[in-house]
Amino acid sequence: MNRNILISLDALGSNILESCIHRMPNLAGVMDNGLQVKRLKTVFPSVTWAIHTSVLTGTYPEEHYIFGNRVLDRNEGKTVKYFDPGYCKLSDLTKVKTLIEAVHDAGMSCDAVCWPLTQGAKGIRHNIPEFYLQNDFDSHSSPQLWNELQELNFPVTRYGAWSSDHSLNPLQDALTMDICSHLFINHRSDLLLSHLLSIDSFLHDFGLDSPEVLWAAEYTDTLIGRLLQRIEEAGEKDSTNIIFFSDHGQAPIHTELELNVFLKANGFHKWQGVSNGGSAFLYHDGPDRGLQPGSEERLEKVLLSMPWTERVIARENFQTVHFPVTPDPHGFLPDLILELTKGYSCGNDPAATETEHPSYYKAMHGYSADQQDMYGFLAATGPDIPRHVLIREASILDIAPTMTAVLGLSDRIGTGTALFDREAAHAGIK
Numbered sequence: 001m002n003r004n005i006l007i008s009l010d011a012l013g014s015n016i017l018e019s020c021i022h023r024m025p026n027l028a029g030v031m032d033n034g035l036q037v038k039r040l041k042t043v044f045p046s047v048t049w050a051i052h053t054s055v056l057t058g059t060y061p062e063e064h065y066i067f068g069n070r071v072l073d074r075n076e077g078k079t080v081k082y083f084d085p086g087y088c089k090l091s092d093l094t095k096v097k098t099l100i101e102a103v104h105d106a107g108m109s110c111d112a113v114c115w116p117l118t119q120g121a122k123g124i125r126h127n128i129p130e131f132y133l134q135n136d137f138d139s140h141s142s143p144q145l146w147n148e149l150q151e152l153n154f155p156v157t158r159y160g161a162w163s164s165d166h167s168l169n170p171l172q173d174a175l176t177m178d179i180c181s182h183l184f185i186n187h188r189s190d191l192l193l194s195h196l197l198s199i200d201s202f203l204h205d206f207g208l209d210s211p212e213v214l215w216a217a218e219y220t221d222t223l224i225g226r227l228l229q230r231i232e233e234a235g236e237k238d239s240t241n242i243i244f245f246s247d248h249g250q251a252p253i254h255t256e257l258e259l260n261v262f263l264k265a266n267g268f269h270k271w272q273g274v275s276n277g278g279s280a281f282l283y284h285d286g287p288d289r290g291l292q293p294g295s296e297e298r299l300e301k302v303l304l305s306m307p308w309t310e311r312v313i314a315r316e317n318f319q320t321v322h323f324p325v326t327p328d329p330h331g332f333l334p335d336l337i338l339e340l341t342k343g344y345s346c347g348n349d350p351a352a353t354e355t356e357h358p359s360y361y362k363a364m365h366g367y368s369a370d371q372q373d374m375y376g377f378l379a380a381t382g383p384d385i386p387r388h389v390l391i392r393e394a395s396i397l398d399i400a401p402t403m404t405a406v407l408g409l410s411d412r413i414g415t416g417t418a419l420f421d422r423e424a425a426h427a428g429i430k
């Protein structure tokens with residue numbers, strides 16, 4: 001039976017890929033020989049943890065309930081980060097069936113290395129969930145795999161240090177890919193999930209057209225080349241399907257908005273903002289969790305008068321961004337959503353005193369999925385994937401059904417559409 005690898009190249013948006021592909025010969029080879037989706041439409045807000053859950057479930061946040069990277073815990077009155085292990089147990093957060101469960105139910109193995117929000121994922125075999133702190137890696141990675149990697153001298157005791165410092169992310173990505181090779185070749189994963197960070201981090205820190213981003217793209221491509229070479233050397237090339245995609249792109253920014261400073265300065269003391277980069281969630285955190293009459297309308301009006309507001313989405317219109325209109329079981333659903341105009345990002349500094357300041361980051365995501373800069377891409381090659389196929393546009397929700405097609409599973413995952421017919425691919429029909 002053929003085996004499968006799905007790798008997320010964080011933030012390598014379709015526009016960014018176009019400007020870097022001349023330095024990525026290994027990825028270019030996959031695109032030229034196999035199947036390519038030029039523009040992969042993401043979900044709103046275009047942030048990593050929500051999107052990767054959409055990839056695994058084939059559904060929007062309205063079904064899987066992971067609304068962004070950050071939400072508010074109204075009971076505790078504090079921001080919840082899904083990369084905090086206290087909050088990010090997938091099986092507690094979403095009841096939608098995942099690709100991991102479908103693989104497990106079919107009697108196959110699914111392993112993951114640094115895939116967001118996999119802590120507590122049902123049906124997973126070997127897993128290193130993505131975190132920022134070493135203690136979290138140590139505590140929540142599969143113990144047997146963790147011990148084995150240490151015995152084999154993989155530097156997993158440095159995962160936290162390399163993850164939390166953007167400039168060290170290339171080391172993390174190299175370690176992640178080395179573990180991927182080890183798992184795939186020696187543990188024979190039927191489906192291996194992984195996620196590389198350097199391009200995203202360098203885009204944030206140095207901007208879209210920077211030499212650092214071009215370097216990160218070239219470096220990531222050498223890691224891809226090394227993985228492909230090891231698979232070939234293990235004699236597994238002809239029985240391996242490999243799929244690369246990006247979760248979103250990034251757009252240039254110049255100014256950061258400190259939403260909570262703005263809210264207080266304008267008398268909205270019972271409202272709290274939570275940043276998701278190019279968008280923000282607004283919560284009315286009064287004890288009744290309801291809205292003061294007129295408060296929402298007043299806030300909406302004030303926000304709409306600001307130059308940094310692209311749009312304000314009220315609860316009754318949440319379906320337009322594929323959010324649920326009725327509260328979720330965790331109470332994480334916001335009362336209002338603010339999308340910022342291009343060039344602005346929502347800051348996250350609790351000590352901030354100014355409403356606006358020049359942004360530390362050079363580029364950001366989190367904006368509408370319709371924004372051109374937010375589109376990703378997909379490239380795939382292998383024995384179960386048609387060759388020389390170019391698809392102009394598809395949805396990130398199409399990845400889960402495509403993977404079930406590649407894996408030959410009878411389970412249908414999510415609401416997307418498979419990118420090709422498996423039988424047709426085998427018959428050589430494009």
Ligand SMILES: [Zn+2]
Nearest residue numbers: 010011048247
């Ligand atoms: Zn991302």
